[in-house]
Amino acid sequence: MQDSLEPRHEFWVGQRVHVLGDPRRIGTVKYVGPVEGYSDTWVGVDWDNGEGKHDGSVNGVRYFHAKSERSGSFVRAHNLNQGISLLEALESRYKSDSTKDEEDEMYVLSTSNQRVSVQLLGKDKIQDKLRRFEELTSVSLSYMGVSSPGIPSQINNTVPNIKELDLTGNMLSEWKDIGIICEQLPALRTINLSNILMSPYKTDLPILKIIQVLVLNNTGVDWQQVELLRPSLTTIEELHIMGNNISRILPTSSSMVQGFDYLRLLNLEDNCIDEWNEIMKLSQLRCLEKLYLNKNCLNSLFYPDNKEQHESEVTCYKPFQNLCRLLLGNNNIGDLASVDSLNLFPNLVDIRLSENPITDSRKGGVPRFVLIARLAKVQILNGSEVTPRERKDSEIRTAKDKCSLQNFSDQVVASCTNATAAYIPRRPFKLSAS
DSSP states (O other): OOOOOOOOOOOOTTOEEEETTEEEEEEEEEEEEEOTTSOSEEEEEEETTOOSSBSSEETTEEOOOOSSTTSEEEEOGGGEEOOEEHHHHHIIIIISOOOHHHHHTOEEEOTTSOEEEOOOTTHHHHHHHHHOGGGOOEEEOTTSOEEEOOSHHHHHHHOTTOOEEEOTTOSOOOHHHHHHHHHHOTTOOEEEOTTOOOOOOOSSOOOOTTOSEEEOTTSOOOHHHHHHHGGGOTTOOEEEOTTSOOOOOOOSSSSSOOOOTTOOEEEOOSSOOOOHHHHHTTTTOTTOOEEEOOSSOOOOOOOOOTTSOGGGOOOSSOTTTTOOEEEOOSSOOOOHHHHHHGGGSTTOOEEEOTTSGGGOGGGTOOOHHHHHHHOTTOSEETTEEOOHHHHHHHHHHHHHHHHHHHHHHHHHHHHHHHHHHHTOOOOOOOOOOO
8 A cells, every 4th residue: 555645436245347447357346445554545446356455454453354365455545436327438449540659559479479569440430420429339348447327328429339338357247337338238139248247136127129149158147147147138139148157047037048039049058057957958948059058067968759748848849859069078978878868959969078087088988089979960079070971981990990809809709708718627527446
């Protein structure tokens, strides 16, 4: 901490802030007030990236509880930024001229690793078009320090035609603010809220009914929050919730996830799911075509028997009846029974199994040709197309290996039988007394 004079700034507990001049270093205000041994007022911040100095206590006095031992610190108010509105960010990103430093950073590396400056052809025309806000359809405001929507009516009047909006890494943490933005952008179909620490949904549902693609990666949103938001996601087609420490799928009204009538892609990568039974709760999403489960903790998988329903529940559709892509890379799958069960999925043709024990030869895994031979319907394996030639070669090679193994096994059995016969002791011949 450094002692210095400061201008008047008002902060409150729970407010999202970032370091002045560094909109990527974001935290939550946990304390505002004096600190023993230092003059004036300090702001205690718990930093999202965990890079602070302490856990909220200094010299044996606790002022707040940080999420980890070194994620908290005290900062002078004048060194913090409370953020800007959405429209202010638009003005800053699209109407301000690039600085000389930014233009100097435009370069490519030569073969000798030397910087060669480049000039963007048509830059003036591009900038002129971007400055006409009414023509913008795709907007990126990532890490701009956006903390509020601003005056709602001005959003629609300024950028009425936005279809895609990237708000990655900003300070909008309340769902009501997200709802205001979506309501004011009638053409909006895709919104990216990645790396925003979203507060749990509380009261009124945000207006998200027009959203088709929602990205909530690294936001802390779990499946319970997804279920609470479901009534407002009536047209959702893609839902991305990577890196949110999700371990369970918790439907609200039954044992199966209901609704999401138009959901085609669900991205659950980089979470903590370790039981396939949790994934089975998604099996009645009738439009689901792509399911991304890379970087979880799954040990095995199965497809339910036709004669029994999952958890004895009567269902209307075959499990995962429209699923055509299933990504299972970087899990703990190690058995061929799990591989064979993939043949039972009705329309599954695109599969990823890389970085699992079953594909790691050092852990007793099998090579690619064995997987292709066992997966009769697969057209894309681990991101590579399975051509008719590769399939034929894989099946022939697997058949030969089986035949060689069977011949070897027969020879071993024959050798053992002969060896046993050779060592059978003969009964001594006894002459009877005449």
